[in-house]
Amino acid sequence: MKHVPHVSLITIIEIVAILVGAISGFIEARRKRMDLVGVFTVAFITAFGGGTLRDILLDKRPLFWVQHQEYAILIFVLALIASPLLRTLRQIVSERVIVVADAVGLGLFAVAGVSQAQQANMPIFIASMMGVITGIFGGVLRDIVCNEVPMVFRDGKPYAICAFIGCWMYIVMQKTSVSDDFALWSSAMAITAMRLLTWKFDMRLGRH
Numbered sequence: 001m002k003h004v005p006h007v008s009l010i011t012i013i014e015i016v017a018i019l020v021g022a023i024s025g026f027i028e029a030r031r032k033r034m035d036l037v038g039v040f041t042v043a044f045i046t047a048f049g050g051g052t053l054r055d056i057l058l059d060k061r062p063l064f065w066v067q068h069q070e071y072a073i074l075i076f077v078l079a080l081i082a083s084p085l086l087r088t089l090r091q092i093v094s095e096r097v098i099v100v101a102d103a104v105g106l107g108l109f110a111v112a113g114v115s116q117a118q119q120a121n122m123p124i125f126i127a128s129m130m131g132v133i134t135g136i137f138g139g140v141l142r143d144i145v146c147n148e149v150p151m152v153f154r155d156g157k158p159y160a161i162c163a164f165i166g167c168w169m170y171i172v173m174q175k176t177s178v179s180d181d182f183a184l185w186s187s188a189m190a191i192t193a194m195r196l197l198t199w200k201f202d203m204r205l206g207r208h
Helices: 009-031 036-057 069-092 095-119 124-145 159-174 180-200
Strands: none
Touching (some): 009 124, 009 180, 036 095, 095 124, 095 159, 124 159, 159 180
């Protein structure tokens, strides 16, 4: 029987995070009426921006999307499909869809970031910050390219704080007998849930 290579959970999480990040990029680019090149560019930087900055700060080479060219190819193919599809679905694509995609991406990217930082033997506080950076930076770049003040800086809701809390949740669970798989998924879901709750109930850090 042919041997099937083992795919780690963190790789699966990273792939799903890339897809979710790309989706939010596709939607925002179509809202700005960008052409195919614009759609691909915005999706690309949303999907890979946070992980790229993380790898640069961790001095990790090659960058994760350079090492796995299939990630970039996937975004390219999806851009070809998404551009005409979103043009058709533009009327039902709302801010809510972007918020949900952002929340899921935030959770997945953040736990991937903190896990990668710990594998690189970073101190735990630095590892938690790497998780936050991985979680938010793609969305920051997306909003800048789309000529918007980044969502993380303007909606007043604890966006980065949700990622920070979830990263520490993962770090603490790693110190217990909880399995790493459970720690990854539960932390990602906790970040996503916190972000969606802060949005739904309009919880803010201060006056907006």
